[in-house]
Amino acid sequence: MLFAVVVGALAWSAPAQAHGTIVDPASRAYKCWETWGSNHMDPAMQTQDPMCWQAWQANSDTMWNWMSALRDGLGGQFQAKTPDGTLCSNNLSRNASLDKPGAWKTTTVGNNFSVHLRDQASHGADYFKVYVSKQGFDPKTQTLGWGNLDFITQTGRYAPATDITFPVQTSGYSGHHVMFVIWQASHLDQAYMWCSDLNFG
Numbered sequence: 001m002l003f004a005v006v007v008g009a010l011a012w013s014a015p016a017q018a019h020g021t022i023v024d025p026a027s028r029a030y031k032c033w034e035t036w037g038s039n040h041m042d043p044a045m046q047t048q049d050p051m052c053w054q055a056w057q058a059n060s061d062t063m064w065n066w067m068s069a070l071r072d073g074l075g076g077q078f079q080a081k082t083p084d085g086t087l088c089s090n091n092l093s094r095n096a097s098l099d100k101p102g103a104w105k106t107t108t109v110g111n112n113f114s115v116h117l118r119d120q121a122s123h124g125a126d127y128f129k130v131y132v133s134k135q136g137f138d139p140k141t142q143t144l145g146w147g148n149l150d151f152i153t154q155t156g157r158y159a160p161a162t163d164i165t166f167p168v169q170t171s172g173y174s175g176h177h178v179m180f181v182i183w184q185a186s187h188l189d190q191a192y193m194w195c196s197d198l199n200f201g
């Protein structure tokens, strides 16, 4: 018997996915893309910005697709479905470079600052959840887990827009901290998670 099983001719190609990220204070992948995207082969990066260097070396797609750090269908079970040590990558193995501790370049902020989402797809938000790593946690040497975070705020809903900005108030922080943000988008059960490196000046 001869069966001609045609499985390879799927008329499918991945569309350019449009989503978003926190552009200020910039998420790790966005900051590495913004800083080095036009110059990502520059060997000077290795000494000037070693964490971006290791990320580019590990998988340049992490930067080119800075807008795509999403998972679908988490049902709000962020902690249960995101093991310690995988928060900054949103538990995406292709972005594991973002979970590595080290001298990530920081954005200097005061106690009160604004968080800016740029969303090419205008998904809107059911909410954002914002956390900051505890005082004493060292992003340069420690891998981030849920127990290292202070919960700061959960926002309300935002209508679809390409730019969403919301205020964050903190107190008592100094030096290098990680801001961890979850964006629950509104068009689907679609969750984005990122780390941004802050310097509380």
Ligand SMILES: [Cu+2]
Binding pocket: 018, 019, 020, 121, 123
């Ligand atoms: Cu999207």
